[in-house]
Amino acid sequence: MTDLSQKFANAKQHLRPVEWSPERSDAVRRNIGRRRQRFTMSTVALGSAAVAVAVAVAIVWFAQRSEPNDVAIAPRQIELRDGTRAAPLGSATSLKLLSEDESLVTFGLEAGKGWFEVTPSRTRRVEVLVRDVRVQVLGTEFVVEVKDEFVHVWVHRGKVSVASTSGTVVLSKGEHGTFAADAEEEKESASIETDAGVAKAVAAVDAGMEAEGAKVREREGEADAGAQTIESLPAEVSLNTSETVETLWKRADTARRRGDAETARRALAELLNEHEEDPRAALAAFSLGRVLLDSGHSAKTAARAFAKARKLSPEGPLVEDALLREIEAWHHDGDSRRVKSRSKKYMRLFPKGRYRKQIREMGER
Template sequence: MTSKLSQSAAARAGQSVSARWEGGDIERSLSVTHARLSRRQQRQKLGVGALLLVAVSVIGYLGVSRRLAGSPAQRDVIELGVRSDSDPVTRFADGSTGTLITPGNLVVRIATPTRIETLLESGSAEFEVTPNPERAFVVEAGPVLVHVVGTHFLVERRAERARVSVTRGKVRVTSGTSQALLEAGESRWFPAEADEAPDLVASTQAAPGPASSDDPVGDSTTNGAGNPDVAVVNTAPSTSAPSASRANAFSARERFVELAHQGDYPGAYKVLSQSPNAVGANAEELMLAADSARLSSHPTEALVYLRRVTQDFPNDARAALSAFTQGRILLSQLGRPAEAARAFQLARRLSPSGALAEDALARQAEALFRAGSADAAEQLFAEYEQRYPQGKHRATLSKLATEKR
């Protein structure tokens, strides 16, 4: 194609290529834009908060350093032993507390609006954690990492073992490839001794990845925002990797969220593929994970996250959008029109009169046409014409109907 020919083709393209953006498309995109703007504003607020906290932490650290100047070996430790003169209670800005109930050391490693990380070096400490799905609360005690969403529990450190006792809510404990659920009133040592091993629940297996749609951690009854009184406790094997690597695993969630918010979807997806549990079990993060997969050319993996939204959070405002996006991926990218039709049907059921209703109905009809279900497609086309006599998809559906007849 020479330059002149290309120019004439371009002129014809100028006449005929047109984005059919009307009504539902605009409203749907506007609502998504608002959601993205809202997330950006939250991040900016968190950033300012984090800066303030860092400044306060630096000032506090300098003050502690001066107090500990006489004992250089303990400069990095905030000692909170009950026998010390200082207050045994560590209070965090969000109202959470950690209280040493026997002599020991509790070190605050990180305290930001999005992450609080403490190290129980020795002794026993009781934690009262304010529920906040936006903030990770991590307690390290030897081989045990406790990831808290919001609950009340106690961690007792003994050399390379730790006991977790739950006083309120539930705690999920992962040890190697097994998991155990501790409920209020229960207490157990981790890692379990050989004769205690049968106590661990063997029904759940290795940590699930993004391809596991029946992700036990993703169960809405575990650590999701919908059930704030649940904590996740991960224990490394007794011959575990260094504690730094375990801490890295817990920071994967923050890395994934940050990268996705920055628009670095390939980077965010890479984090997800390396740390499948980085996605929190809430609709917000699942949609973010789906975006990361979809926009980094992993449509099949995006479907897994989107299905978790519709399965686990059907009442969430994003459920219909999730179903609709599933349909688009199945129809346009994966060439599975029959499944796409079911996804669009689900989108309609989840939001019968929402901004997506017209598009979902048209797309369902289109998917059925492409799947060879002409009769069902014709019925939906008729329904579309009746509901939306001036609908923007009429021409496309009419053309499809003519082709398939």
């Protein structure tokens, strides 16, 4: 122990003790009580302020949520137990859950636009009925809109199979399809522009005379058969330009359903002839090709109809199927040169296409 420590140890005995009188103690006790009270009050005040702020924020949030934006009547989202959801987009949308059981869920979209997110299931199918179009879901997210006489389908994720009056098309992620809704209402055709070449081609098909009367002018190396024209139109062919697209669609569909391929073929040919500028013309050309093939008409003419479908909508959802069908038609026709050139074109356009194997096998036969 140092000298300083020793000195301090001796000196510290002279440090005064605290004078803690009862009066002093009581005074401090009262102060503690007051400070506790102030602390409690400030805590309550702070808590109340926090609650008030939270309530205000919640009110503003709910108010904003409930404010109509572009939706006059905010329809509610439909959510199924498996997580499948459907929601109307826009005030004019009429979306309903028509039926739900263990194997099938059916939504009905009567008007407007609907968003769907479907949980994949092996045991249960989900369908959306839009007038005459049936969108069958394979586990995906997509939007369906019925506008005027068309049904539009946008696929954001997965795949959907769309069955319409003109057949079934599978749409994949990022694809958009437009289908005839087969609506009851009719509209006057706004403008009709006829392409003489196409008119002749369709008329030739219609008259069943292409084998003996038509001459095909082809450009060597041009893969797009839609660019081809058929000359020597028979004089007796007449085109009724007064009918609207809707009327023709309806007639073709009705005829096809009752197995009247001839009437269906005429209606589609007329539609294609009279309304080539219409967005449905590509679908009409594709349907015409199928009708021609199914009814045993010239495979060559069917191939040209499929080619026309591609030409009318080169970026549309039908292109891949139309090209496959065209190849099949040329294959039936025995035109190996065109089979080869169209197959090459398919491989180039769809390097990961669904029909690569099928087309390759076709070329080998």
